[in-house]
Amino acid sequence: MPELPEVETIRRSLLPHLRGRVITQVTVRQPALRERVDAVALRRCLTGQRIVDIHRRAKYLLFHLASQHALVIHLGMTGRLLIEPASRPANQHDHLLFHLDDGRQLRFHDVRRFGMCFVVANGSLAGHPRFRHLGVEPFDAASSPDYFVRRARGGRKPVKNFLMDGTVVVGVGNIYANEALFVAGVNPKTAAGRIRRARWGRICAALRNVLEDAIDKGGTSFSNYVDGEGRKGYFALELRVYGRAGEPCKGCGNQVRRIIQAGRSTFYCTRCQH
């Protein structure tokens, strides 16, 4: 579900509720997520620990604890994190309950169970198998035209799939890859290795603009995304091509086209994107 703007929105919405709180207990109701949850490790590392900050890396949320460990959560396609009173009965898809010292709980809810949750010592974060191969953050200076030129060199992968490759650049999923290429005016089928520096500059800028705009609007609630306080995002109203097959292009009025690339829907305008 959530791409960078949704994960970032969730991070910001949770921070005021969780910073300074102590985790008093952890309940694992359903350990069978994408990666089996190690309930023993979670309880051992989290119980009695204070949450000092929340960071985001790629689409992962990192809850930093006073103990120099981080609770890592990935939301997969349908994951939600909600702060709720402990007295409210848990839903069938509330798989993990983090009890807090203020009588509330942080609840991990995930219908499809593609999410992940594990604990890592701060020192071993960068070397962790899930983090080691991650690409650049779109807002980092490292995410530059030169970087994309270098990474794409010789590659024949379509630029849309290249942007969704987390070993190149992180946080970009199907919605924002489509949107950024529309804004940049680039055909999603173009081989990444054949794009020149000036075009990468436009793609880079479009990606940042689209992601920043989406964060400002609280993310995209396409079907069921909500932030940590249960609020929907309003970027769906701003989508230029994603999910708009057959509707008029906002640039030229031509019908938005839908094709399949690497098994995922791609939306683009054949007239505005070359």
Added chain:
DNA sequence: CGGGCGGCCTGGAGGC
């Protein structure tokens, strides 16, 4: 090796 596909899950939408 680079790149594509199927699979992991559940549920909603739409056709008949």
Added chain:
DNA sequence: TGCCTCCAGGCCGCCC
């Protein structure tokens, strides 16, 4: 009402 197919924000293992 039901039953079927298709589709969905991510990611990885496997295959050519």
